[in-house]
Amino acid sequence: MALSENFSPSETTSDTILAAAMRRFEQFGYSKTTMAEIAADCDMSAANIYRYFENKLEIGVRLARGCLAQECAALTKVVDGATSAAARVEEFLLVSLRFTYQRWAEQPRISELVEAIARERTDVVQEHLRAKNELVTRLLLDGNSNGEFSVEDPQRSAEAIMVAGTLFDVPLFMHLHTCEKFESMAKNVAGLILRGLVSRPIV
Amino acid sequence: MALSENFSPSETTSDTILAAAMRRFEQFGYSKTTMAEIAADCDMSAANIYRYFENKLEIGVRLARGCLAQECAALTKVVDGATSAAARVEEFLLVSLRFTYQRWAEQPRISELVEAIARERTDVVQEHLRAKNELVTRLLLDGNSNGEFSVEDPQRSAEAIMVAGTLFDVPLFMHLHTCEKFESMAKNVAGLILRGLVSRPIV
DNA sequence: ATAATGAATGATTTCTTGATTATTCATTAT
DNA sequence: ATAATGAATAATCAAGAAATCATTCATTAT
Numbered sequence: 001m002a003l004s005e006n007f008s009p010s011e012t013t014s015d016t017i018l019a020a021a022m023r024r025f026e027q028f029g030y031s032k033t034t035m036a037e038i039a040a041d042c043d044m045s046a047a048n049i050y051r052y053f054e055n056k057l058e059i060g061v062r063l064a065r066g067c068l069a070q071e072c073a074a075l076t077k078v079v080d081g082a083t084s085a086a087a088r089v090e091e092f093l094l095v096s097l098r099f100t101y102q103r104w105a106e107q108p109r110i111s112e113l114v115e116a117i118a119r120e121r122t123d124v125v126q127e128h129l130r131a132k133n134e135l136v137t138r139l140l141l142d143g144n145s146n147g148e149f150s151v152e153d154p155q156r157s158a159e160a161i162m163v164a165g166t167l168f169d170v171p172l173f174m175h176l177h178t179c180e181k182f183e184s185m186a187k188n189v190a191g192l193i194l195r196g197l198v199s200r201p202i203v
Numbered sequence: 204m205a206l207s208e209n210f211s212p213s214e215t216t217s218d219t220i221l222a223a224a225m226r227r228f229e230q231f232g233y234s235k236t237t238m239a240e241i242a243a244d245c246d247m248s249a250a251n252i253y254r255y256f257e258n259k260l261e262i263g264v265r266l267a268r269g270c271l272a273q274e275c276a277a278l279t280k281v282v283d284g285a286t287s288a289a290a291r292v293e294e295f296l297l298v299s300l301r302f303t304y305q306r307w308a309e310q311p312r313i314s315e316l317v318e319a320i321a322r323e324r325t326d327v328v329q330e331h332l333r334a335k336n337e338l339v340t341r342l343l344l345d346g347n348s349n350g351e352f353s354v355e356d357p358q359r360s361a362e363a364i365m366v367a368g369t370l371f372d373v374p375l376f377m378h379l380h381t382c383e384k385f386e387s388m389a390k391n392v393a394g395l396i397l398r399g400l401v402s403r404p405i406v
Numbered sequence: 407a408t409a410a411t412g413a414a415t416g417a418t419t420t421c422t423t424g425a426t427t428a429t430t431c432a433t434t435a436t
Numbered sequence: 437a438t439a440a441t442g443a444a445t446a447a448t449c450a451a452g453a454a455a456t457c458a459t460t461c462a463t464t465a466t
Contacts, residue, residue, distance in 0.1 A: 013409090025314055027233065031419095034456085034457060034458080035457075035459085036457080036458090037459060044409095044411090045411050045412075046407075046409065046411095046457090046458080046459085047410075047411060047412075047413095047459080047460080047461085048410050050459070050460080051408090051409070051410080052299065053448095054330040055458075055459075056457095056458065056459090086400070089400065098422070105407070108349055119289065121243065127400075140400070143400065144256060148401065149400045149401065151400055157386065157391070157395060160388070160391040160392045160394070160395040161224070161393060161395065163273070163367075163388050163391070164366075164367035164392055164395065164396075165371050165390050166369045166370040167366050167369040167378075172375075173369075177318070185362065185363070185366050188327060188362060188366070189363045189366050189367055191363070192363040192367065192396055192398055192399075193367075193395055193396070193399065193400060194400050194401050195399045195401055196395075196396065196397055196398045196399020196401070197289070197292065197346065197352045197354055197360065197395050197397050197399075198289065198352065198398055216439090234449095236408080237427060237428080238424080238427075239427075239428090240427060240430085247440070247441090248440065248441050248442075249428080249429085249441095250431090250440075250441060250442075250443095251428080251439075251440050251441070252429095253429070253430080254438090254439070254440080258428075258429075259428065260431090287433090312438095
């Protein structure tokens with residue numbers, strides 16, 4: 001056996017399983033795909049999958065985490081962007097929305113997977129929200145240091161921004177409006193958050 | 204027959220039915236109470252209820268509307284209150300939250316009813332949101348005229364405020380945090396909305 | 407040792423069927 | 437006319453049986 005092989009557990013095999021599961025989940029949904037089918041796609045027995053994953057839910061969790069990580073990666077780019085902090089706040093809301101909307105519209109089965117996981121494994125969603133919260137905090141700190149913002153408690157404001165963006169994060173709501181309408185709403189919320197209601201002289 | 208009686212359909216009878224239905228729905232839930240039971244409570248046959256209501260769902264709709272109207276009444280008092288417009292914006296979010304939370308915590312059956320109605324009769328919820336939106340618009344206009352606010356498009360800002368308060372309006376979310384935590388969040392969102400992120404000199 | 411399997415088991419889902427229930431209507435009171 | 441009813445019907449619900457499925461484990465390959 002070559003040194004490069006034979007990690008434990010085999011990375012290649014578990015990736016094969018994940019890929020097969022993803023294809024099935026995408027096409028038929030989480031609950032309608034069986035371990036036997038995933039196994040058959042990988043030319044192995046169902047029992048063998050358990051050498052690489054604790055159970056079916058754990059496969060779902062891994063794939064859902066991957067999905068949410070994609071969103072976080074895109075949001076990280078937004079936060080670290082070169083535009084004004086204000087523009088990045090708006091963009092943050094818009095990108096969050098687009099991820100939710102597109103998953104809902106184009107990959108309804110995956111959206112269903114994420115929701116199913118969210119129900120049974122609250123920690124997965126909570127971790128995702130925590131990660132997003134951290135990104136917003138970073139964005140606010142950056143806005144503070146370049147003089148655009150003067151946020152007293154970035155942690156607290158970040159949480160408030162996340163709360164204010166709830167409508168854009170929940171697949172369940174996506175049927176209520178068109179994507180365009182949601183984008184318009186997100187822009188308005190961003191404007192509200194940035195400028196505030198209280199009157200003030202022009203700087 | 205006296206002139207004072209005999210409207211069509213009899214107002215008293217339909218109110219009796221609504222009251223009986225409310226008692227049943229509160230105790231056993233919408234789906235678990237039968238038309239026969241409601242009728243028995245009113246000393247009439249099930250068939251007779253259909254002289255006063257189109258069907259069971261319509262009874263649910265009427266009761267749900269009543270529930271939501273209570274919230275609107277409370278919010279109207281807030282909007283027409285004597286405090287600063289800023290304080291009223293915060294109070295508006297807090298009162299919305301408390302209605303959602305308390306219904307969820309103390310009248311879970313009624314909360315279930317409202318959710319069931321919301322699923323099958325989107326118009327009921329939409330009308331409620333429209334009514335709240337109008338109240339917020341009124342509040343913003345008032346803030347504008349007393350010099351506290353300088354909102355360019357109150358209609359649009361009102362919608363944005365409603366969107367930002369989504370987390371506080373949906374019973375489904377109530378299990379996520381304690382009421383105290385939600386109140387703290389609502390206050391922070393209000394602060395964010397009022398002051399905004401963008402830095403500015405002290406007026 | 408590591409990888410993989412088939413057979414066994416308990417849990418879950420699906421299916422079937424009988425019972426309840428919402429709703430209608432022809433008929434009876436007032 | 438208006439109010440109310442009991443019987444009829446079609447839709448929905450629920451309990452239990454049958455089948456499928458996730459998971460385990462003793463055993464076999466490499």
